[in-house]
Amino acid sequence: MTTTASPAAPAPTPRTVLVTGGSRGIGRGIAERMAASGHRVAATYRSGGVPEGVLGVQADVTDGEQVEAAFARVEAELGPVEVLVANAGITRDTLLMRMTDEDWDAVLATNLTGAFRLARRAARPMVRARFGRLVFISSVVGQLGSAGQVNYAASKSGLVGLARSVARELGSRGITANVVAPGFVETDMTAELGEETVQKYAAQIPLGRLGAVDDVAAAVEFLASDAAGYVTGALLPVDGGLGMGH
Template sequence: MAESRVVLVTGGSKGIGRAMAETFRDAGYRVAATYRSGGVPDGVLGVTCDITDQGQVDQAFSTIEAELGPVEILVANAGVTRDTLLMRMSDEDWDTVIDTNLTGTFRVVRRATRPMMRNRFGRVILISSVVGLLGSPGQINYAASKSALVGMARSLARELGSRNVTANVVAPGFIETDMTAVLPEETIAGYKSRIPTGRLGTVDDVAHAALFLAGEHAGYITGAVVPVDGGLGMGH
């Protein structure tokens, strides 16, 4: 059964990652999710892991392999923001975002794809952002980290395509989670007025795009950037 495949979602403690873990679980997949704080949904194997630490990444994969078997579908979702205008952005703001969103994703992808290549099956789904290609004032670090995931996925698609491993990007728009709850009212209203569908996105909107890309019927889709943004980024 394709739906009993093993899925790993990084950052499954809350927000989009938690919803994705629940959606894959409900579809019958065997799901593991990483967390640093909090926990993971019932019926999901929780593994503690900070993706800025290669040792923790390796340990998490060993645990998942022992409990569930090799990861066949990787959803690299964990990410952070440190928003501020360029003139005020510290090295630490830059380094934290790049080390988590970009290098952290690299660490997880490198570890996940070894068994995928061996087993001649894999689905890599990188959670980017509409901001990666659209740009956003105050998010130079975040936009740089998220646009880099497009280059990563497309290079992976070319490197691993012959091994039946696909690599795609999901680019959410404005989704209601803790990450966006901290934004000022006027910023949220400003975004809303520019979204053709006239509403903010939900975590389920994103989760179902990832579910589709992981499925057996998506095997001929690779190197794609799938927007889940109500049309906010159209044209990029």
């Protein structure tokens, strides 16, 4: 009996990718994975640095002029941005009755308004090229809610409405817009929680463990790929089942 070997998967088309918040954690992991796959990758940061082989661009997504300057530099050095990963985010956690207007405004300005500003700027060349991938990094908290995170949950939930509206507006131009919603992921921040707290979180997760940064990066890589050309307006949970049904 003879068998026929399956055809090899085609190599990914190299794209120009911009990842915001690429100095640490999930953003850094996404930048590393995309660069390792042969893409031309730039990453913004406010402090620290970016992975080797990635073009580092210092920028604050709450500042429109800095966003414009970041895109201009990436376009000059790597070409028009074909894949945008809006990952930059902050937290200012406290209970509702203690949350100040500044706590609210700062988180919404970075996590939601920053993503809007990035998508608006990225869309112009994507429309001309009739191709684009917009990927917004949300959180399971955006669907489940979380005590002490009214501002963060609202900002991350808002990304879903943003992405789906953009998907409807720009789909006819070959542009997709999707959301990845990580759950509890092993990063520098979760490492500071302590083993007992981590185990408590893990017990709530059907897969029984925290996620790895590369779990999220792999989902982003798929949504950015040619293989995901018919996927838009989707919310892709990467949370071990924690938020299923939402």
